[in-house]
Amino acid sequence: MKYIPTIGIECHVQLCTKTKLFSEVDNDARGKEPNSCVSPVDYALPGMLPRLNGEAIKFAIRAGRAMNCKINASSRFDRKHYFYPDSPKGYQITQFYHPIIGEGYVELPSGTRVRIEHAHLEGDAGKLTHFDTYSLVDLNRVDTPLIEIVSMPDIHSAKDVHDYCKELWRLMCYAGVTYGDLYNGNMRFDVNISLAPEGAKELGTRTEVKNLNSFRSAERATEYEIARQTKMLESGKKIKQETRGWNDATGKTSPQRSKEEAKDYRYMPEPDIPPVNLTPEFIKTEVDKLPLMPSDYREKFNGIISNDILEILLDYPDLMKKLNEIDKKYVKSISNLFASVLLAEEKAAEYLNDLPSAKDLNELAEMNNKKELSSTATKEVFLRLFDPQMTERGAKQIAKELGLIQENDLDALKKIVDTVLAKPETKKAQDDFRAGEEKAIGFLVGQVMKESHGKANPSAVQDILRKKLTK
């Protein structure tokens, strides 16, 4: 029997606001000492009053619209109670009943549409590090603003799991709401997977693989779960509804603590935070700040940049913005140059910290277009444009200084060709070519290139040689 997987994903995105969701404490704890970014609000001293960060509301609006979601005019916060050392309050402040972000959808590069059920704002928990006999608690991460994005179960393959996670990451980065640093847990994915026989009306029992922190691990964990559940169902066993953890090293999932049921969280309205009521004007002001999104670029550059290359470049919002500033007729050649650097150069992403100006890129593409620069020379000048000491010179100047400008002046080239043909050592090659040996032309082109110190345009040289030798 064939089993069809049905998959829904919850994604936690850490917002890059300056301060935390409920306190005026530094929200960027990267590289900082444990427990150095905390306030009495975060560690829940009695009587502390959480105060909502207005910027997080604005971020949520932009994140929501990036996913084509409705922004709810009214939203509220609730307390979700659970006992764990990562949460000094004994509850998480979240939006259970009235989330700020309503229904929407994310479109994958393949065209698959994944509907968003809703997304809500909440505070993150602290970080636990486990040792042999004890655990250590670092509260720096407590109440870092999170958006939890809940998808509908619209995904049916591990590949789409990967693509959905990646597209969400792109959308959040383009919307400018997160640092998007997956290695440091800025985005974490929980994947819910169930299998049902093909054509079945009801979904099977699902398992949830929690805390996946890369697209690849989300994809691999899904592949593993599909295989594991298929094997169990085929041997007549029942799937147990449970939370599972993923081990990247072994490539396996395994059961984790049993999860509380919703009623065990004893949700109640958060009395300390008044409701959030948004006017259409306020929402519009934030939405208008959104730049072009990946889907806009796909539409815009359709037929200009090939899909494979576009999907590589789309990972870099600043690069896409730059391409958008470039003369449309040069977009294809410039995007190819960027792709070749990203695919070939070590530390390619570092190149992109300081992008060349659109003027330089246009100039470079123009020189290449006029055949003033060979393709090798174009790439060489392109790489130099990223060097901060070179950028002031501009593309043309760099090309000149490196002696890369090709000689296209036909009269000048003809003179060089004549000089070469007059040399006795080229006599044999000339005779060979006239006798029909096609290869001999290569030797002659090489001699002309040498005579011109590499500056001649080889295809123009070949044309001249052919004309002269077949006369």
Place this chain on the structure above:
Amino acid sequence: MNIKREDIIHLASLSNFRLNESEIDSLGHDLQDIIKYISQLDELKADDVEPTYQVFEMENVWRDDEILPQEADREALLDLTKEAKDNQIKVPKVL
């Protein structure tokens, strides 16, 4: 609604409370009384009344996204803990 012993034991485990036998019963009685008291509200007709989430009728109480110095620092936090190690709070192993 009747509060059963299992409910008290379940709630205690969710809150990580250790209760002795007599406490289970007395807490059960107290909770039962509280629920009975609150249940009086069920007699009121409130079908067309909007649910109240908070009583101050405030909205959009937001603050600016600016880092402010905190009066209490890490030492103050760690002083409150039973045991600290490497500037972190040491707790029994939990998984």
